[in-house]
Every structure is written in structure tokens, then in C-alpha cells.
Amino acid sequence: MPGAVHHASCSNNKKLEVIKWYETHGIKSTLQRFFSHVTKQKTSExxxxxxxxxxxxxxxxxxxxxxxxxxxxxxxxxxxxLPTAAELELVEWVNALRNEAV
Known part of the structure; x- marks a missing residue:
């Protein structure tokens, strides 16, 4: 899709891996290792x-x-x-149904 901005999401595990690599190897190496496919390197940085x-x-x-x-x-x-109170009521209702084996 032309003009669209596409961001790849990373899991928390991946983020931590990137952080650890950055701390030992620096930003240039990190960008090459994890973001070599990205055209806008400054955004990844x-x-x-x-x-x-x-x-x-x-x-x-x-x-x-x-x-x-x-x-x-x-x-x-x-x-x-839903408001938190309504959500809690819903959870209690579902749990009650489960206890009744419905």
C-alpha cells in the first residue's frame, strides 16, 4: 500500500535481545543485525x-x-x-455459570 507506514512489532523477548546486543556492540552493529531490512534506520535507532x-x-x-x-x-x-466494575461483574457471572456446570 503506497504511502502507508508499516511498523513491525517485536515481542518483549526480542526487545530484550536487541537491548542486550546494543549494550555490548553499539547502535551501528545493532541496526545491522536486527534492522538491516529497514529503509529508515533512524526510526529503528x-x-x-x-x-x-x-x-x-x-x-x-x-x-x-x-x-x-x-x-x-x-x-x-x-x-x-467496559468499565472495570462492569467487567468484574461479568467475570463473577461467568464463574458462577461455570460452577453450576452450565
């Missing part, structure tokens, strides 16, 4: 710097297998369309 700033969050996300493969770090309730 900025992305690496941003990941480095968020390293603590990324490392925390890599502690469990479930969150290590995720590409976005969102806190609970961010992507929900």
Missing part, C-alpha cells in the same frame, strides 16, 4: 533507544512466558471497552 529507556518494564515482562511473547505492554483495563 530511536526505537532501540526507547526500548533501552523502558528496559525495566521489558525485563519484568520477560519473567513469565505469557507476557514475554506479548508485543505491547498495557496495564490492566487499558484496552477494555
Amino acid at each position: 530511536n526505537q532501540v533507544y526507547q526500548w533501552k529507556q523502558n528496559r525495566a518494564i521489558i525485563e519484568e515482562s520477560c519473567k513469565t512466558a505469557r507476557t514475554a511473547v506479548k508485543k505491547k505492554n498495557r496495564s490492566s483495563g487499558v484496552a477494555t471497552s
Whole structure:
């Protein structure tokens, strides 16, 4: 699609791998190793710097297998369309149905 901006998302595992490589080999080597296919290297460079700033969050996300493969770090309730109270009510209702073996 001409004119469209395409961003490749990376898992938290991949982000941490990139950060570690950057810290030992520098930005030039990191861009060559992980982003050689990207035409706008400056954008990838900025992305690496941003990941480095968020390293603590990324490392925390890599502690469990479930969150290590995720590409976005969102806190609970961010992507929900229901208010938290309504969502909790819904969870209780579903659990009650499960307990009744419905």
C-alpha cells in the first residue's frame, strides 16, 4: 500500500535481545543485525533507544512466558471497552455459570 507506514512489532523477548546486543556492540552493529531490512534506520535507532529507556518494564515482562511473547505492554483495563466494575461483574457471572456446570 503506497504511502502507508508499516511498523513491525517485536515481542518483549526480542526487545530484550536487541537491548542486550546494543549494550555490548553499539547502535551501528545493532541496526545491522536486527534492522538491516529497514529503509529508515533512524526510526529503528530511536526505537532501540526507547526500548533501552523502558528496559525495566521489558525485563519484568520477560519473567513469565505469557507476557514475554506479548508485543505491547498495557496495564490492566487499558484496552477494555467496559468499565472495570462492569467487567468484574461479568467475570463473577461467568464463574458462577461455570460452577453450576452450565
